[in-house]
Amino acid sequence: MTGTTDLGRALHAWRDRTKPAEVGLPGDGGRRAPGLRREELAQLAGLSVDYIVRLEQGRSTNPSPHVLSALARALRLTTAEREHFFSCSPVRRCRAPGRFVIMCREASSVCSTG
Numbered sequence: 001m002t003g004t005t006d007l008g009r010a011l012h013a014w015r016d017r018t019k020p021a022e023v024g025l026p027g028d029g030g031r032r033a034p035g036l037r038r039e040e041l042a043q044l045a046g047l048s049v050d051y052i053v054r055l056e057q058g059r060s061t062n063p064s065p066h067v068l069s070a071l072a073r074a075l076r077l078t079t080a081e082r083e084h085f086f087s088c089s090p091v092r093r094c095r096a097p098g099r100f101v102i103m104c105r106e107a108s109s110v111c112s113t114g
Contacts (some may be wrong), residue, residue, distance in 0.1 A: 005058040007088040012056050014075045014085075015041050022076060036075075044074035062090055 016035035021027040025040055038056075042049045047070065054060035063071075068089060072082045 005061055005088070007061070007063075007085075008056040008058045010085055010088050011052075011071065014077065014081070015056075018075050023074065041071070041074055045070040047071070 015038070016033065018036050018041075019027060019034075020036060020040065023036070023040075023044055025036075031037075036044075038049050038052045041047075042052050045052075045067075047067065051060065051067075055063060065086075068086055072085055077085060
């Protein structure tokens with residue numbers, strides 16, 4: 001995977017680690033690789049397969065917080081894993097009193113998500 005990013009490597013590793021049965025999908029024995037197929041992750045997260053491929057290959061490097069949340073939810077990431085996943089992206093999510101905020105590292109700005 002040339003051109004991969006930390007986000008792409010993390011996404012691929014967690015996809016490989018997640019067993020289909022863990023997310024309610026049939027675990028047929030005919031898999032060549034462990035874990036979820038890109039198509040399955042895309043379906044679970046509500047994203048396109050092409051977008052998953054671009055993220056893994058580092059061709060799309062600025063996913064929205066909503067995309068990251070959908071992927072983390074689909075992969076059943078723990079709180080610590082979610083924090084790591086968000087830290088691999090230019091946009092990360094942190095806890096503020098009573099709300100979540102989005103912090104853009106490049107712009108050093110903070111905007112409330114409600």
